[in-house]
Amino acid sequence: MSKGKLGLSFLTAFALMLVFSMVAMAATAGVVNLKATVDNAGVLKATWSADTATGVTGYTVTVKKASDSTVVDTQTIATTSYTFNVDSNTIYNVEIKTNGGVNDTMTSTLSGVKYRYNNLTTSTDKDNALDNANHTGKNVTTNDGSKVGDVIKSKGMVKNDGTTGNHRTHGEYQNNTNSCASCHQTHTGASKSLLFKDGVYNTCTACHDGTLGFYNVFEPSNAGTFGGTHQGNMSVHLADGSVQIKAAPGGNGAANTGSWVNEFNCASCHSPHGSYSDRLLHYNPNGMGLAKKADGGIGIKGGTVYSFGSLPTTASVTDSNFIAVKGKASDFGLVAADIDGAVPADTTVITVFEKSGTSWVKSSNPWLYGYVYGSPKNYYTRFYKDFGTDVDGQMKAVDDGKGGKDYVYIADFHDNELGNSEINFGKGFIYSKTTYLDDVKTADVGRAYTVDLDLQEIARFGSVATGVPIFKSNVNSLFDGTKAGAGVQMSNYCAACHTDYLAKSGSATGTFSQAYRHTTNSDSYTCVRCHYAHGTDVTVMMDSHGEKIADLTKVGGAFEGNTAKATDYLLDKNPSSALKRYTNMSVCWGCHTDSKAEQLKNTSSYKDDNDPHGLEAQPVVETPVNTTNGEMNQ
Numbered sequence: 182m183s184k185g186k187l188g189l190s191f192l193t194a195f196a197l198m199l200v201f202s203m204v205a206m207a208a209t210a211g212v213v214n215l216k217a218t219v220d221n222a223g224v225l226k227a228t229w230s231a232d233t234a235t236g237v238t239g240y241t242v243t244v245k246k247a248s249d250s251t252v253v254d255t256q257t258i259a260t261t262s263y264t265f266n267v268d269s270n271t272i273y274n275v276e277i278k279t280n281g282g283v284n285d286t287m288t289s290t291l292s293g294v295k296y297r298y299n300n301l302t303t304s305t306d307k308d309n310a311l312d313n314a315n316h317t318g319k320n321v322t323t324n325d326g327s328k329v330g331d332v333i334k335s336k337g338m339v340k341n342d343g344t345t346g347n348h349r350t351h352g353e354y355q356n357n358t359n360s361c362a363s364c365h366q367t368h369t370g371a372s373k374s375l376l377f378k379d380g381v382y383n384t385c386t387a388c389h390d391g392t393l394g395f396y397n398v399f400e401p402s403n404a405g406t407f408g409g410t411h412q413g414n415m416s417v418h419l420a421d422g423s424v425q426i427k428a429a430p431g432g433n434g435a436a437n438t439g440s441w442v443n444e445f446n447c448a449s450c451h452s453p454h455g456s457y458s459d460r461l462l463h464y465n466p467n468g469m470g471l472a473k474k475a476d477g478g479i480g481i482k483g484g485t486v487y488s489f490g491s492l493p494t495t496a497s498v499t500d501s502n503f504i505a506v507k508g509k510a511s512d513f514g515l516v517a518a519d520i521d522g523a524v525p526a527d528t529t530v531i532t533v534f535e536k537s538g539t540s541w542v543k544s545s546n547p548w549l550y551g552y553v554y555g556s557p558k559n560y561y562t563r564f565y566k567d568f569g570t571d572v573d574g575q576m577k578a579v580d581d582g583k584g585g586k587d588y589v590y591i592a593d594f595h596d597n598e599l600g601n602s603e604i605n606f607g608k609g610f611i612y613s614k615t616t617y618l619d620d621v622k623t624a625d626v627g628r629a630y631t632v633d634l635d636l637q638e639i640a641r642f643g644s645v646a647t648g649v650p651i652f653k654s655n656v657n658s659l660f661d662g663t664k665a666g667a668g669v670q671m672s673n674y675c676a677a678c679h680t681d682y683l684a685k686s687g688s689a690t691g692t693f694s695q696a697y698r699h700t701t702n703s704d705s706y707t708c709v710r711c712h713y714a715h716g717t718d719v720t721v722m723m724d725s726h727g728e729k730i731a732d733l734t735k736v737g738g739a740f741e742g743n744t745a746k747a748t749d750y751l752l753d754k755n756p757s758s759a760l761k762r763y764t765n766m767s768v769c770w771g772c773h774t775d776s777k778a779e780q781l782k783n784t785s786s787y788k789d790d791n792d793p794h795g796l797e798a799q800p801v802v803e804t805p806v807n808t809t810n811g812e813m814n815q
Contacts, residue, residue, distance in 0.1 A: 292322045406713075414722075
């Protein structure tokens with residue numbers, strides 16, 4: 182047989198094999214999109230997508246205890262949904278089997294189903310079932326912390342300093358990192374960002390539903406919960422990509438349109454690759470680190486570069502709260518160690534000042550490195566020289582020092598390659614040991630958002646000493662003055678999307694709509710004093726005393742032992758998507774305990790120095806310790 186005939190026969194056989202393989206794959210589709218939850222009443226609910234193969238007559242549902250595989254229920258049904266009363270304190274595995282047809286007895290199993298405030302637990306329906314060498318995403322449906330070593334790919338790696346340790350999943354990567362494989366698959370990804378699940382939300386929640394002991398966004402915390410029940414007036418930040426950022430109430434959907442039309446998901450608020458803030462809060466939420474004040478942002482676009490010795494008054498600068506300032510390193514208090522060993526007094530520096538009352542102070546915000554794709558690249562942070570215009574009214578071209586011509590900039594990230602200047606993004610300044618920056622006239626500066634919270638470490642699985650560490654914020658620190666500036670930082674961050682809601686009481690405000698607004702721009706009165714970041718329902722809401730269902734039903738509580746009455750008491754009468762910490766309008770009563778109405782005094786409120794009509798001091802809401810097992814309770 183000739184080579185040509187052999188090749189043709191081989192290709193024909195291979196094509197036939199592919200056809201049969203595709204038929205076989207189609208015939209084994211089975212049940213897909215399986216989801217299961219256990220609600221507040223202990224009702225296990227499972228749903229799935231119908232198997233469309235010919236001859237399927239129904240499904241057999243089997244529920245087993247995860248601990249010992251004891252079967253607690255088996256039913257054969259014709260529909261694609263199932264409910265059964267279970268123990269809310271037990272973890273279950275749910276198996277769905279097809280009956281009849283070419284897919285007879287094909288199964289889909291969801292492991293680790295438990296009472297978690299009605300969140301949709303992680304399943305394989307958002308996966309493409311393709312494995313890689315790092316086994317990215319393996320065992321992410323096991324939510325008891327026992328499989329921690331199977332998902333993080335960096336255990337025992339040699340650290341940059343030569344010691345052995347574990348890499349971080351989000352940011353601060355080592356030079357020999359393998360942490361990327363915790364989320365990404367180079368050749369077998371399920372979504373366009375090479376994520377192992379389909380989309381940002383599904384990838385994040387694969388681990389952050391309690392898997393491995395990571396922070397569980399579906400359980401009550403000081404960020405609220407994504408997993409509230411509709412019966413409990415659920416209100417959540419819809420971070421599953423179903424809405425665009427421009428849906429934010431009080432936002433300026435017309436400005437900075439490139440970001441406002443993006444889908445809203447976990448990465449809209451959190452930066453998976455590292456952050457300058459606690460909680461991995463994004464350094465450039467909604468692109469507002471680049472946008473001007475008029476668009477609700479904190480960036481500088483085409484701003485004048487002022488000399489240190491001739492600063493304008495703060496009142497004269499109305500289009501921005503920030504200005505670029507040029508001077509010597511010594512003017513800004515920089516020392517040789519800050520500037521790579523340069524002599525500070527002889528080093529030209531450009532940095533950013535921000536308004537502080539009637540004065541200018543040096544900003545501590547880092548600068549953003551990056552660029553808008555295009556030709557030429559438009560860098561977030563760059564500095565311009567006024568080159569004048571040519572006969573056609575266009576900016577004159579100048580030699581860029583690399584054999585080409587540039588029209589628009591004098592300095593950006595690449596000038597470090599030529600030794601002209603260098604940007605210290607982390608510390609927020611650019612410097613040159615020559616005169617290269619002396620004739621800079623204007624600047625674009627992308628500035629990072631920073632939020633510094635007061636965090637306390639807890640352990641979700643096992644004891645505090647041996648459990649897997651995760652972190653949770655002490656919400657009181659955001660407004661009780663123990664962390665100065667934290668409340669303002671948080672409100673500024675929220676205002677990256679809710680641009681109109683950053684306000685001070687007393688006058689009609691709002692760049693994009695006019696209204697009188699409650700103060701939100703102080704440490705005492707901040708967005709998160711009244712609202713959760715993730716979401717809310719009756720299980721996390723409080724009354725004006727700061728009491729939740731657990732407080733009301735404990736021994737000596739207002740509804741001792743009666744969860745039903747406590748739930749009715751805390752149900753919001755007009756539920757909305759407001760992410761409220763307090764039911765109804767009790768957040769108002771919690772602060773305004775001494776009403777201005779002459780005959781109306783809150784005689785049952787808590788007492789402090791400003792509330793002579795209260796009974797006792799407002800308690801600090803904190804995470805209690807369960808002394809029976811050493812764990813931190815919710």
